[in-house]
Amino acid sequence: xxxxxxxxxxxxAHDAAVLAVARRGDPVSRADLAAALRVTPxxxxxxxxxxxxxxxxxxAGTITAGPGKPTTLYxxxxxxxxxIGLHLTRTRLHGVVVDLTGEILGRLALEIGxxxxxxxxxxxxxxxxxxxxxxxxxxxxxxxxxxxxxxxRGEGVYRGTADPDxxxxxxxxxxxxxxxxxxxxxxxxxxxxxxxxxxxQPHLLRDTALLxxxxxxxxxxxxxxxxxxxxxxxAGEIGHTVVRIGGAPCSCGRRGCAQAEHRAALDxxxxxxxxxxxxxxxxxxxxxVDVDRVILGGRTVHEHHAVTMEAIRRDLSAGLLAEPWIxxxxxxxxxxxxxxxxxxxxEVLEHAYGVPQxxxxxx
Amino acid sequence: xxxxxxxxxxxxAHDAAVLAVARRGDPVSRADLAAALRVTPxxxxxxxxxxxxxxxxxxAGTITAGPGKPTTLYxxxxxxxxxIGLHLTRTRLHGVVVDLTGEILGRLALEIGxxxxxxxxxxxxxxxxxxxxxxxxxxxxxxxxxxxxxxxRGEGVYRGTADPDxxxxxxxxxxxxxxxxxxxxxxxxxxxxxxxxxxxQPHLLRDTALLxxxxxxxxxxxxxxxxxxxxxxxAGEIGHTVVRIGGAPCSCGRRGCAQAEHRAALDxxxxxxxxxxxxxxxxxxxxxVDVDRVILGGRTVHEHHAVTMEAIRRDLSAGLLAEPWIxxxxxxxxxxxxxxxxxxxxEVLEHAYGVPQxxxxxx
DNA sequence: CCCAGTAAGCCAACGCTGTTGCGTTACGTC
DNA sequence: GACGTAACGCAACAGCGTTGGCTTACTGGG
Numbered sequence: 001x002x003x004x005x006x007x008x009x010x011x012x013a014h015d016a017a018v019l020a021v022a023r024r025g026d027p028v029s030r031a032d033l034a035a036a037l038r039v040t041p042x043x044x045x046x047x048x049x050x051x052x053x054x055x056x057x058x059x060a061g062t063i064t065a066g067p068g069k070p071t072t073l074y075x076x077x078x079x080x081x082x083x084i085g086l087h088l089t090r091t092r093l094h095g096v097v098v099d100l101t102g103e104i105l106g107r108l109a110l111e112i113g114x115x116x117x118x119x120x121x122x123x124x125x126x127x128x129x130x131x132x133x134x135x136x137x138x139x140x141x142x143x144x145x146x147x148x149x150x151x152x153r154g155e156g157v158y159r160g161t162a163d164p165d166x167x168x169x170x171x172x173x174x175x176x177x178x179x180x181x182x183x184x185x186x187x188x189x190x191x192x193x194x195x196x197x198x199x200x201q202p203h204l205l206r207d208t209a210l211l212x213x214x215x216x217x218x219x220x221x222x223x224x225x226x227x228x229x230x231x232x233x234x235a236g237e238i239g240h241t242v243v244r245i246g247g248a249p250c251s252c253g254r255r256g257c258a259q260a261e262h263r264a265a266l267d268x269x270x271x272x273x274x275x276x277x278x279x280x281x282x283x284x285x286x287x288x289v290d291v292d293r294v295i296l297g298g299r300t301v302h303e304h305h306a307v308t309m310e311a312i313r314r315d316l317s318a319g320l321l322a323e324p325w326i327x328x329x330x331x332x333x334x335x336x337x338x339x340x341x342x343x344x345x346x347e348v349l350e351h352a353y354g355v356p357q358x359x360x361x362x363x
Numbered sequence: 364x365x366x367x368x369x370x371x372x373x374x375x376a377h378d379a380a381v382l383a384v385a386r387r388g389d390p391v392s393r394a395d396l397a398a399a400l401r402v403t404p405x406x407x408x409x410x411x412x413x414x415x416x417x418x419x420x421x422x423a424g425t426i427t428a429g430p431g432k433p434t435t436l437y438x439x440x441x442x443x444x445x446x447i448g449l450h451l452t453r454t455r456l457h458g459v460v461v462d463l464t465g466e467i468l469g470r471l472a473l474e475i476g477x478x479x480x481x482x483x484x485x486x487x488x489x490x491x492x493x494x495x496x497x498x499x500x501x502x503x504x505x506x507x508x509x510x511x512x513x514x515x516r517g518e519g520v521y522r523g524t525a526d527p528d529x530x531x532x533x534x535x536x537x538x539x540x541x542x543x544x545x546x547x548x549x550x551x552x553x554x555x556x557x558x559x560x561x562x563x564q565p566h567l568l569r570d571t572a573l574l575x576x577x578x579x580x581x582x583x584x585x586x587x588x589x590x591x592x593x594x595x596x597x598a599g600e601i602g603h604t605v606v607r608i609g610g611a612p613c614s615c616g617r618r619g620c621a622q623a624e625h626r627a628a629l630d631x632x633x634x635x636x637x638x639x640x641x642x643x644x645x646x647x648x649x650x651x652v653d654v655d656r657v658i659l660g661g662r663t664v665h666e667h668h669a670v671t672m673e674a675i676r677r678d679l680s681a682g683l684l685a686e687p688w689i690x691x692x693x694x695x696x697x698x699x700x701x702x703x704x705x706x707x708x709x710e711v712l713e714h715a716y717g718v719p720q721x722x723x724x725x726x
Numbered sequence: 727c728c729c730a731g732t733a734a735g736c737c738a739a740c741g742c743t744g745t746t747g748c749g750t751t752a753c754g755t756c
Numbered sequence: 757g758a759c760g761t762a763a764c765g766c767a768a769c770a771g772c773g774t775t776g777g778c779t780t781a782c783t784g785g786g
C-alpha cells in the first residue's frame with residue numbers, strides 16, 4: 001500500500017504534517033501552515049483541498065485582523081476517523097475508542113485470567129473490540145494492542161518470558177487481524193503510551209523519554225521526533241537493569257533488577273526508596289540519550305507521584321551538574337488509567353496519518 | 364543553502380542515497396541502484412547523470428552476463444572531494460585528510476598544551492588544517508573537529524567542564540570557520556567516531572552503539588540509521604554514570620563514575636575489572652536502545668581489547684537472557700588511532716552528501 | 727555469415743508535486 | 757464611495773520520477 005511515486009510520498013508527508021499541526025487543537029491559518037511546512041501558501045491550499053476532500057479537515061470560520069480579506073481558518077475533523085486501543089495485562093483487559101485527535105469516545109474493562117489459552121485470548125480481545133466499534137461513527141482505522149513484556153512490533157508477536165508463559169510466541173497481530181478483518185498493531189505498553197503522548201502534542205515532544213511503572217518497569221524513547229523501536233523491537237526493556245548488586249530477587253532469577261528493587265521498596269512501604277530507584281534509572285537514561293522531557297506514567301507511579309517526581313528532579317539536577325544550558329522537564333502523564341489503551345489506539349492513528357519515517361533512501 | 368523546492372529535496376535525497384550505495388566500494392549497476400532506492404532504472408539514469416555531471420561518480424566499465432546488452436557499472440569518484448578532520452584532546456592534536464570514501468590521504472600529529480588560550484588554540488588548529496590542505500587535490504569541503512567533553516554541535520561551542528578549563532565556552536566552530544574561510548563542524552569525539560564508521564558501512568550500521576574509551580568514557584548512538592545528538596547535543600555523555608556507589612573518586616567530585624572506576628581498575632593493573640565496567644555500561648545501553656552492534660574504539664581500549672570484548676559478550680548474553688531472536692555483535696573499530704580524526708572528517712562528508720534527516724514536515 | 731532472441735539503456739510524453747505571476751475578493755479606512 | 761491592504765484562486769510553469777516505445781549491443785543457433 002506504499003505510494004508508488006516519490007511525489008506521492010511528498011504529498012503524503014505534507015498531508016501528515018498539516019494534520020500534525022492541526023492536531024494541536026487551535027484552528028490554523030493557511031499562512032501558519034505555510035510557515036510550519038516551509039512551503040508557499042498556495043501549496044497549502046492544494047494540500048488542504050486534498051485533506052478536506054478526504055473529510056479529515058474542515059473550514060473553521062474566519063478572523064479579521066486589520067484591513068484586507070479575513071484569514072480563513074481550518075481545523076481537524078475529529079469525528080471523521082476512529083481507532084480502537086486495547087491494553088492487555090496478565091489480569092486485565094482495558095479498551096478505548098478514540099477519535100482522530102486521540103480523544104476518548106468510550107471505554108471498557110474486563111478481568112481476565114492469564115491461564116487463558118491463546119485462541120480464547122484472541123476471542124476475548126475481538127469481543128471487546130467489537131463492542132467498542134459501536135461507539136462513535138467515524139471510519140474505523142484499526143485496532144492497537146499494548147502489552148508488557150517482550151513484544152515484537154514488526155512481527156506482531158508476543159515473545160514472552162522464560163518462565164512458564166501460556167502466551168509465549170503468540171502471533172497476536174495476525175490472529176486478531178484475521179478475526180476482525182481490520183488492521184491490527186501490537187506493541188510494547190511503554191511505547192504505546194509514548195505514542196499516545198506524542199500524538200496529542202507532537203510539537204512539544206521531540207526528545208522525550210517515558211517511564212512506565214506498572215507491574216514491571218519499562219521505558220520508551222522519542223528521539224529527534226521519532227519513536228525508537230530498536231533492532232529487535234526491544235528498546236526500552238529496562239526492567240531488568242541491575243541497580244543494586246545482590247539486591248532483591250527478581251522473577252528473572254537474578255538479583256537487584258530495577259523493577260524488583262522498586263517493587264521491594266514499595267512492598268516495604270518505603271516510597272522514598274522506590275522513588276530513588278526510578279530516579280537512578282531516569283538519570284542514566286537522560287545521560288545516554290539526552291532527552292529534555294521525562295514523562296512518568298503507569299498505574300503504580302500515580303500513587304506516589306509527588307515523591308517520585310521530586311526524587312527524579314533532584315537526581316537529574318545533581319547528576320547533570322546543574323549546567324545552565326541543560327534543562328530537563330519532568331512531567332506526569334495526564335491520561336491516567338487510559339494511558340496505554342489510548343496510546344495503542346494512537347499507534348493506529350500514527351500508522352495511518354503520522355509523518356512517515358523516511359521518504360526516500362537506500363534499502 | 365537549503366533547496367527551495369520539495370522536488371529538489373527529493374532529488375538531493377536520491378543523489379545522497381546513490382552515493383551511500385556506491386560508497387560500499389564495489390561498482391554498482393543501474394539495476395542494483397533501482398532496487399536499492401525503489402525507483403525505476405530510468406530514474407537512476409537521471410540521478411547518475413546529475414552525479415556524473417558534478418564529478419562525484421564515473422562509469423566503471425561493463426560486464427556481460429549472458430545475452431543482451433552488457434550492464435554498465437558505475438563507481439564513486441573518491442578523489443573528487445576531500446575533507447579535513449581534526450582530533451583535539453588536552454595534550455594532542457591529530458589531523459587527517461580523507462577522500463570522498465573516507466580513505467586517508469595524509470595525517471599529522473602535534474603535542475599541544477591545554478593551557479593554551481583560545482586564540483592560540485584556534486591558530487594551532489588552523490595551521491594544521493592548512494598543512495593538510497596541501498595533500499590531495501579534490502574539492503575541499505570543510506573541516507571537522509572532534510573533541511571530548513561537553514560539546515554543543517548545533518552551536519559549535521565547547522561547553523567545557525566545571526573545573527578550571529581554559530577552553531570553556533569557546534565558540535570554536537565560528538572562530539575556525541572565520542580563520543579558514545571554510546565550513547567547520549564541531550562535535551563530540553564519540554559521535555565523530557561513529558559517523559566515521561557509518562560513513563564507510565552505511566548498510567551495516569542501522570542500530571549501532573559505539574563505546575569510546577580514551578581518557579574518559581563516551582558513547583554514541585546510531586538508531587534507525589540516524590545519529591542521535593539529543594536535545595542539548597549531549598547524547599552519549601555517560602562517563603559520569605555511577606556504576607558503584609561509593610566507588611573510586613572522579614574528577615567531577617563524586618564517586619563511582621564509570622570512567623573513574625574504569626581508570627582505577629586499569630591503574631591497579633586489573634584489566635578484567637576494567638572490562639567489567641565497560642561490559643556493565645554496554646549492557647545497560649543495549650537494554651535501553653536495543654542496538655544490534657556495539658563497536659569499541661579509543662586509545663585505551665585497544666590495549667586490552669580481547670578481554671574487554673569477551674567481557675561485553677559474556678554480560679550481553681547473560682543479561683539478555685540468551686533469547687534466540689536477539690543477537691548483538693561486538694566489534695572493534697578498525698580505524699585505530701585515526702578513529703576520531705577520520706570521523707570528524709566524515710562528519711563534513713556526511714553534512715555535504717549524507718542522506719538528509721527529514722525531507723518534509725513541520726518544523 | 728546472417729538473423730533471431732535477449733537485455734540494457736535512451737527518448738519523449740506524461741502525471742504529479744510545489745512555485746510563480748497575476749487577477750479577484752473582501753475587509754478597514756479616509 | 758474611493759482607496760489601500762491582505763487573503764486567496766486561477767493558470768502557466770519547472771522539476772521530479774514514471775511509462776511506453778525504440779535503439780543499442782551482445783549471445784547463440786541456423
